[in-house]
Amino acid sequence: MLEGIEIETATPERILRTGLGFWAPKTLLSAVELGVFTELAQGPQSLAELSRRVGLHPRSAADFLDALVALGFLVKHGNGTGLNYTNTPDADQFLDRNKDSYVGGLLEMANTRLYRFWGNLTEGLRTGEPQNEIHDGGLDAFSRSENLDAETFRGFVQAMTGLSLGSAHALAQIFPWDRYHTFADVGTAQGGLPVVLARAYPHLCGIGVDLPKVQSIFEEYVGRNGLRDRIQWHAADIWSDPFPPADVIVLGHMLHGWGLERKKMLLQKAFDGVPAGGAVLVYDAIIDDQRQQNAFGLLFSLNMLIETREGAEYTSAECQGWMRDIGFSSTCFKPLVGSESVVVGIK
Numbered sequence: 001m002l003e004g005i006e007i008e009t010a011t012p013e014r015i016l017r018t019g020l021g022f023w024a025p026k027t028l029l030s031a032v033e034l035g036v037f038t039e040l041a042q043g044p045q046s047l048a049e050l051s052r053r054v055g056l057h058p059r060s061a062a063d064f065l066d067a068l069v070a071l072g073f074l075v076k077h078g079n080g081t082g083l084n085y086t087n088t089p090d091a092d093q094f095l096d097r098n099k100d101s102y103v104g105g106l107l108e109m110a111n112t113r114l115y116r117f118w119g120n121l122t123e124g125l126r127t128g129e130p131q132n133e134i135h136d137g138g139l140d141a142f143s144r145s146e147n148l149d150a151e152t153f154r155g156f157v158q159a160m161t162g163l164s165l166g167s168a169h170a171l172a173q174i175f176p177w178d179r180y181h182t183f184a185d186v187g188t189a190q191g192g193l194p195v196v197l198a199r200a201y202p203h204l205c206g207i208g209v210d211l212p213k214v215q216s217i218f219e220e221y222v223g224r225n226g227l228r229d230r231i232q233w234h235a236a237d238i239w240s241d242p243f244p245p246a247d248v249i250v251l252g253h254m255l256h257g258w259g260l261e262r263k264k265m266l267l268q269k270a271f272d273g274v275p276a277g278g279a280v281l282v283y284d285a286i287i288d289d290q291r292q293q294n295a296f297g298l299l300f301s302l303n304m305l306i307e308t309r310e311g312a313e314y315t316s317a318e319c320q321g322w323m324r325d326i327g328f329s330s331t332c333f334k335p336l337v338g339s340e341s342v343v344v345g346i347k
């Protein structure tokens with residue numbers, strides 16, 4: 001009987017919502033591509049005006065913009081001929097191309113590249129092979145970025161800041177920075193994390209480490225934040241150069257890009273770079289140890305299947321095990337924000 005009741009009350013709702021779930025993300029990605037949020041950051045606009053400015057066909061305009069209202073990215077005010085659209089506060093802060101806080105670079109990349117590569121997920125699952133540009137003999141996103149024009153490359157590097165800003169703020173709060181004086185952020189991109197830490201702790205001095213091409217973008221961002229005196233640039237190749245010494249070395253969204261051997265190599269180099277009592281912080285969308293709760297972390301790992309030859313996310317237990325094998329005297333795990341968390345190793 002009980003079984004019968006369960007069958008009667010079961011609905012396909014969750015299955016269908018997930019199966020057709022790509023509708024909502026693609027609507028948001030197209031809105032970013034069309035510049036809807038950047039337009040509305042200038043002020044409220046009517047349906048006709050906004051449609052004209054971003055280039056919407058009359059057949060699609062109202063459904064598209066109202067879907068963005070229903071999804072929580074736009075707000076409608078007034079009615080009839082006095083009806084206007086505005087951004088919601090988070091869309092205005094993070095999706096206006098003219099603001100420093102813009103995270104749309106990441107979504108632009110998702111729209112132009114990742115979205116279609118995920119269309120080949122099944123092939124990736126069967127073959128274990130990446131499904132991005134590498135698949136057809138091209139360069140992957142990062143290597144390709146070396147050949148991008150300056151503005152697109154800047155967008156790529158800026159996108160990293162969008163991805164990590166929440167974790168950077170959480171890291172500033174949950175780690176005892178008052179016990180340390182220097183830090184190095186290895187694979188720093190624009191320098192989002194160093195800027196957050198230096199702003200929060202006036203006693204801290206930091207180093208941003210990345211490939212030479214990133215230097216001008218890093219220095220402009222650090223300079224714009226008035227922190228040139230406490231945040232230095234250090235060009236290095238993480239595979240061939242040692243990490244610069246510091247009390248704390250941070251590896252943010254780095255380990256997930258490579259296989260086990262290279263993950264351990266990065267941890268060893270970080271271990272070598274800190275003094276006794278120093279710390280290594282590793283943050284990513286780290287998977288829960290039972291591998292059943294952090295859906296975003298698990299999907300991010302599939303994303304690394306699509307994007308890299310051997311990259312994958314990992315659990316906190318795995319990371320702490322690698323750290324202990326290398327010789328860290330203690331390790332711990334702390335959640336950061338959303339699905340992101342950090343593993344801390346003390347030397």
Ligand SMILES: C[S@@+](CC[C@H](N)C(=O)[O-])C[C@H]1O[C@@H](n2cnc3c(N)ncnc32)[C@H](O)[C@@H]1O
Nearest residue numbers: 160164187188189210211236237238239252253
């Ligand atoms: C996924 S991003 C992570 C950025 C930042 N740590 C964060 O959490 O947002 C990876 C960074 O590693 C840098 N990188 C990749 N290969 C590198 C190499 N061989 N040497 C130095 N940096 C490298 C890239 O330039 C990029 O900024």
